[in-house]
Amino acid sequence: MKKTVLVFGLLILALLLMFQFSKYAVISGDLKVELIVASIAIVFFFIGVYINKKTLQKPNTPIEEISHKRIKELDISNREYEVLQKIAEGLSNKEIAQSLFLSESTIKTHVSNLLVKLDAKRRTQAVKKAKSFQIL
Structure with missing residues (x-):
């Protein structure tokens, strides 16, 4: 449970940091909005793939023989x-x-x-x- 809370907390922190970076980039005129949105989407895509792989892994529990x-x-x-x-x-x-x-x-x-x-x-x-x- 603690691990799940930590992962989601880090995801929220990453999202907030990306929004702050995108806000700075748009104000300074360095990046276009489309590039910022695309980069955020790509990062969260890979985070989603990583979480999906972790949650879909089945634990290796030994199958007990019927006595x-x-x-x-x-x-x-x-x-x-x-x-x-x-x-x-x-x-x-x-x-x-x-x-x-x-x-x-x-x-x-x-x-x-x-x-x-x-x-x-x-x-x-x-x-x-x-x-x-x-x-x-």
């Missing part, structure tokens, strides 16, 4: 694991049932089993625990 051993230890079936993935996507029981071609009551049963196996009280807590166990 299939842990899934077996928790005795989670393949269908329950599919339901857990759909819960992690934020789908409701009805949406999960439609996407997996099952009845809503079957999904409720799988969700209940998952909550017991993951020792969770809510769906969000189950997803959080599943991520901590590295099974999602």
Whole structure:
């Protein structure tokens, strides 16, 4: 956050300095207004390109492997694991049932089993625990 504030502060300072320089240049008659505006545009173009490159860089976070051993230890079936993935996507029981071609009551049963196996009280807590166990 401090770095962002510093960068934008420096950009504002650069803008103010350029306006002061352009004001002096126009008053003294050394430069034409078009050249001043063009130079300001070019400087801010390169600043924009630099900021864009910095903000679009993705941090190199290691991709964690799914622990299939842990899934077996928790005795989670393949269908329950599919339901857990759909819960992690934020789908409701009805949406999960439609996407997996099952009845809503079957999904409720799988969700209940998952909550017991993951020792969770809510769906969000189950997803959080599943991520901590590295099974999602």
